[in-house]
Amino acid sequence: MEKRLIAIFIGLIIGLAGLGGPAWGADFKTAIIYDLGGKFDRSFNEAAYRGAEMFRQETGISYRDFEPTNEAQFEQALRRFARRGNDLVIAVGISYAVPMRNVAREFVDQRFVVIDARVDAPNVQSILFKEHEGSYLVGILAAMSSKSGTIGFIGGMDIPLIRRFALGYREGARSVTPGIKILENMVGTTGAAWNDPIKGGELARSQYSRGADVIFSAAGPTGLGVIQAARDEGRLAIGVDSNQNHIQPGYVLTSMLKRVDLAVYRALMSALNGSWTPGIEVLGLAEGGVDYALDEHNAALISEEMRAAVEAAKAAIISGQVVVRDAMAGPGGTEH
Amino acid sequence: MADLYLDILILLDSALRLATPLVLAALAGLYAERSGIVDIGLEGKMLGAAFAAAAAAAVTGSAWMGLLTGVGASIALALLHGWVSIHQRGNQIVSGAAINIIVAGLAPTLANHWFHLNGQTPLLSGDARFQALIWPGVDAIGNLPVIGPLYAEVISGHNVVTYIAILSVPIAAWVLYRTRFGLRLRAAGENPEAVDTAGISVYGLRYRAMIINGVLCGLAGTALSTGLGAAFVRDMSAGRGFLALAAMIFGRWKPVPTLFACLLFGFVDALQGRLQGVELPLIGEIPFQFTIMLPYIFTVIILAGFVGRIAAPRASGIPYSKEG
Numbered sequence: 001m002e003k004r005l006i007a008i009f010i011g012l013i014i015g016l017a018g019l020g021g022p023a024w025g026a027d028f029k030t031a032i033i034y035d036l037g038g039k040f041d042r043s044f045n046e047a048a049y050r051g052a053e054m055f056r057q058e059t060g061i062s063y064r065d066f067e068p069t070n071e072a073q074f075e076q077a078l079r080r081f082a083r084r085g086n087d088l089v090i091a092v093g094i095s096y097a098v099p100m101r102n103v104a105r106e107f108v109d110q111r112f113v114v115i116d117a118r119v120d121a122p123n124v125q126s127i128l129f130k131e132h133e134g135s136y137l138v139g140i141l142a143a144m145s146s147k148s149g150t151i152g153f154i155g156g157m158d159i160p161l162i163r164r165f166a167l168g169y170r171e172g173a174r175s176v177t178p179g180i181k182i183l184e185n186m187v188g189t190t191g192a193a194w195n196d197p198i199k200g201g202e203l204a205r206s207q208y209s210r211g212a213d214v215i216f217s218a219a220g221p222t223g224l225g226v227i228q229a230a231r232d233e234g235r236l237a238i239g240v241d242s243n244q245n246h247i248q249p250g251y252v253l254t255s256m257l258k259r260v261d262l263a264v265y266r267a268l269m270s271a272l273n274g275s276w277t278p279g280i281e282v283l284g285l286a287e288g289g290v291d292y293a294l295d296e297h298n299a300a301l302i303s304e305e306m307r308a309a310v311e312a313a314k315a316a317i318i319s320g321q322v323v324v325r326d327a328m329a330g331p332g333g334t335e336h
Numbered sequence: 337m338a339d340l341y342l343d344i345l346i347l348l349d350s351a352l353r354l355a356t357p358l359v360l361a362a363l364a365g366l367y368a369e370r371s372g373i374v375d376i377g378l379e380g381k382m383l384g385a386a387f388a389a390a391a392a393a394a395v396t397g398s399a400w401m402g403l404l405t406g407v408g409a410s411i412a413l414a415l416l417h418g419w420v421s422i423h424q425r426g427n428q429i430v431s432g433a434a435i436n437i438i439v440a441g442l443a444p445t446l447a448n449h450w451f452h453l454n455g456q457t458p459l460l461s462g463d464a465r466f467q468a469l470i471w472p473g474v475d476a477i478g479n480l481p482v483i484g485p486l487y488a489e490v491i492s493g494h495n496v497v498t499y500i501a502i503l504s505v506p507i508a509a510w511v512l513y514r515t516r517f518g519l520r521l522r523a524a525g526e527n528p529e530a531v532d533t534a535g536i537s538v539y540g541l542r543y544r545a546m547i548i549n550g551v552l553c554g555l556a557g558t559a560l561s562t563g564l565g566a567a568f569v570r571d572m573s574a575g576r577g578f579l580a581l582a583a584m585i586f587g588r589w590k591p592v593p594t595l596f597a598c599l600l601f602g603f604v605d606a607l608q609g610r611l612q613g614v615e616l617p618l619i620g621e622i623p624f625q626f627t628i629m630l631p632y633i634f635t636v637i638i639l640a641g642f643v644g645r646i647a648a649p650r651a652s653g654i655p656y657s658k659e660g
Contacts, residue, residue, distance in 0.1 A: 038570065040454030067454070158624055184613045186624055196574050198564050202350055203609045209346045209489075221569055224459070228566045231461075232468070247459065 028272055031064040031081040032264070033074075035093030036191050037220040038067050044220060044241040044260060048092040048115065051264030059272065071191060075099035082107040088271040090264060091115070094161050095191075100124060111276060113267045115260060116161065118280060126280045127263045131161070132168030133317055134256045134290030135216070136324045137310050138238050139172025141254050141292065142214040143180050144306045145236065150181040152212035154203050154226055156219030157193040158186040160328045165218040165240075165256070167327040175322075176309070183207045187222050197225030204229035204237070214238065214253055227252060236301070245297035253301050255293040262288065286318045341482075345489040347606045352490065352498060353564060355602030357382065357556040357573075359501040361580035362587070362594045363508050364552035369589060370512065371545030372525040372538075373421050374653040377413065377432035378553055379577025380439040385410040385557025387443035390457040390568035391450065393464040393561075402464070402562045403497075407554030413439070414550030415543070422542050425655035436577075444570045457561070457568040466495035466563040497559040504552065508591040521545055525649035528656040538656045556580075582635060588646060600638075604631045 032052050034045040045067075052063050064086075066077050074091075078099050081089045090113040091100055097117035104112050104121040112124045119126050142151045153169055155162035166184060173180050185203045187193040200222035204215055208229065215230065216238040217223035223240055224247070230237035231248045239245060239255030246252075263283060270276040283289020292310060294302060316322040361378045368375040389406030393399050413435055420431040444455025451457055471492035478488035512518040523531045524541040531538050560576075561568045583601055587594030608630040615621050 038454040038456075040452075040456065158628075185609055186612065186628070189625060189628060192571070192574055195569055195571055197567070197569055198560060198572065199574070201565065202354060202606070205353075206346065206350055206606070206609055209349075210343075221456070224567070224569070225565060228459075 028061050029064075029084075029086045030061070030088045030090070030268060030271070031066070031084075031086045032090040033077050033081065033092065033096075034065065034067045035095060036068065036071070037194050039065065041221045042242055042244060042247065043223065043239075044258070045092060047242045047258065047260035048090070048264050050242075051261035052090075052268065054261065054265045055268040061272070063268075071095060075102060078103040078112075079106070082110045082112075085110075087111065088113060088268065088276070090267060091117075092260065092264075093117070094159065111271065111278070113264075115263060120280075122278055125267065125276065125278050127267065128280065128282045129258050129260075129263075129289050130282060130284030130324075130326070131218075131256075131258060131290060132164050132171075132324045132326050133285045134258065134292065135165045135168030135218075136172035136175075136317065136322075137285075137292045137313060138216055138254055138256045139169040139174075140176050140310050140313055141302065141306055142169070142216060142238060143173035143176035144303075144309060145253055145301065146177075146180070146213050148211045148213045149177065149179075150183065150211040150213070152183040152204070152207035152215035153185070154200060154207070154215060154217040154219055154223070155184070155186045156188075156217075156222050157191065158189050162186070162218055163327040165216075168324050169216050171324055172313070175313070181211075183210060183212050187219055194220035194222055196222050197228070199225070201225030201229040201232075205233065208233045208235050216240070216256070218256075239293070243293040243295065245293055245295055249297040250300070252298060254298055257291040257293050259283065259289050259291070284317075285314055342485060342489075343610070345485055347603060347610060348490045349493070350606035350609075351599055351602035352494060352502075353602075354605050355598045356494075356498045356501045356559050356564070357576050358580045358583055358598040358601060359505065359595055360497075360552045360556035360559065361577055362584040362598055363504055363591060364549040364556070365581055365584045366508065366587075366589055366591065366594060367521070367545045367552070368549045369584070369652045370525045370649055371521050371542045372528060372649065372651040372654065372656065373418065373542055373546065374428045375417065375432055375549060376429060376578075376581065377417050377435035378556075378580055379573050379575070380432075380436035381410045381413045381550065381553035382557040382560065382577050383436075383443055383571070383573040384413055384439040385554040386561035386572055387439075387447060387457070387557075387568045389554075389558040390460065390561035391447065393460050394451070394458045394567075397462075397464050399460075399464055399466045399562050402460075403555070403558045406558040406562075407551050410554030410557060411547055411550030414546045414553065418543050418546035421655060422539050422546075425657060428653055428655075440571065443568065447568060455570045460562060460566045464562070465566055466497060466559075468493045468495055469499070495559070495563040497555055497563045500555060501559070502595075504555075505591050505595045512591065517541075517544075522649070524656075525651050528651050532656075532658065542656075582639070585646060585648075586635075586638060589649060600634070601631060604634050 037045050039049050088111050092115045094116040100114045100119045104124045115127045204226040214236045217226040218240045227237045230251045236253040241258045244255045385406035388409035389402035392405035393402030420426040421428045447455045474488050474492050478484045528538045583597035586597040608627045611627045
């Protein structure tokens with residue numbers, strides 16, 4: 001209760017801070033609800049936050065936001081924001097699939113956007129990403145930079161979405177070194193798996209001591225423990241969702257970017273200028289929805305040869321020459 | 337064979353790290369219950385200490401300042417619980433649960449207020465964190481067969497809090513069974529009237545037990561955020577306080593068995609991570625959902641089948657009043 005009040009309070013402050021903007025946007029109201037990792041998780045949710053901030057800076061229109069602290073608040077929060085009559089309510093995360101379906105049916109005039117979940121409703125826009133394509137690229141980089149012939153993967157909660165990261169990564173690595181050994185761990189089966197850096201670090205240490213020299217973690221804040229373990233053991237980690245190269249420069253090989261920021265920004269923009277449409281949108285490499293990160297923090301880790309290989313793979317995926325298998329589709333399929 | 341040996345050593349190494357906060361918290365619970373105070377607030381005190389330690393270490397840049405602050409915060413919470421349980425004769429379960437809830441909400445809120453990192457504290461590096469201590473002669477001894485890897489992998493290379501945790505077990509055993517204070521403490525938990533009749537203050541003994549409890553919980557929390565991890569993250573204690581309570585009961589309120597219970601929990605946890613996705617002979621690959629259940633299955637089997645009758649300290653949980 002206390003936490004919720006504080007979250008609302010913070011939302012209000014942000015709302016008030018935005019009131020200084022141009023008056024013409026004052027009648028456009030929007031709200032964004034994050035997933036359990038929290039707004040500043042330096043990963044998935046933070047990307048959504050950056051998208052909303054980009055929109056605010058450009059248009060001067062403020063937004064409300066809310067960070068639930070448990071799953072039970074998902075539907076409550078959606079319903080509360082819908083009842084207040086926002087122009088657009090954005091929910092970030094696959095866990096919103098069921099709450100969104102319920103609330104969208106109830107508030108048929110409210111426009112919703114849900115990220116990562118697929119909700120078929122006439123007033124919902126579902127934005128999905130081809131995580132397997134981005135994971136394929138970082139898999140290539142991992143395999144090329146590995147000297148031991150063993151690489152690792154650590155997933156947060158064991159859900160099909162995370163299996164998709166894992167499969168794409170495996171395929172990318174095997175496209176470089178067919179016999180490469182890949183160690184895989186999942187942190188847990190509940191939401192707590194996203195918030196346990198100690199466990200993440202311990203699993204990473206175990207993989208490093210079994211010979212892995214690069215580990216890709218798709219686990220939200222738990223991944224911070226993996227990056228810390230890379231720093232402690234002098235090995236490499238691969239970040240996820242946001243660009244995490246800066247967290248431990250020199251120890252993060254690259255990051256698999258999922259441009260949730262662009263998705264949120266575009267959704268807000270289209271709602272503002274009237275071009276918003278419900279339906280399912282899938283963002284892959286071709287649409288700029290996923291990518292790998294290259295900046296000053298990891299430039300020394302990515303050789304010219306690695307860069308050429310990953311760019312070639314990127315072009316091949318975009319042109320359709322290479323089709324990355326999707327763990328969430330049937331065997332061999334790529335359709336969502 | 338050599339591979340298997342190394343695998344086991346790596347597991348033991350991992351088990352020691354995972355057991356560190358458990359051992360400290362379990363001993364904290366043990367002191368409290370032996371003096372007659374039930375403490376289910378271990379989780380909250382650990383979390384509070386983790387936050388205070390990470391915040392102080394981030395601000396001062398010194399892990400030792402973090403340790404002091406973490407222990408201080410934990411002692412304050414322990415004394416609060418002590419005051420409710422001893423002077424106010426309140427319900428000890430309610431007080432402990434209240435501490436867990438207050439800290440779970442307060443720590444991320446304060447972190448948000450001070451650091452603006454969504455209830456996390458800044459990442460610690462360098463001296464702000466307890467680094468792994470490499471023991472002397474690792475290079476020389478490490479090459480010896482059998483003993484070498486054991487020394488290099490398991491014994492050397494932990495942070496200072498892990499060694500404190502291991503040391504605190506014989507110290508606890510000595511204090512409880514070989515000192516006058518220990519005798520009186522145990523008596524306060526079994527038969528406080530006798531202690532009172534002998535002219536010794538039950539209240540004083542119980543408060544002292546709570547201070548020791550605070551110190552140990554503080555160390556456990558500090559280990560989480562500045563040793564094993566490198567920042568405070570919301571709910572990072574992740575149920576370890578309750579696991580420690582189970583270990584203490586499994587260890588029958590005795591320091592050495594409690595240590596082994598904690599090591600067993602740590603080992604099973606490390607083992608489940610190791611078994612994920614591994615092909616075992618005859619069985620094949622164990623489904624991930626099953627390996628992740630292992631620690632809990634073990635706990636149930638052990639508590640149900642192997643421990644036998646468990647007798648808690650007789651006066652544990654009962655507030656003492658002279659009027660009776």
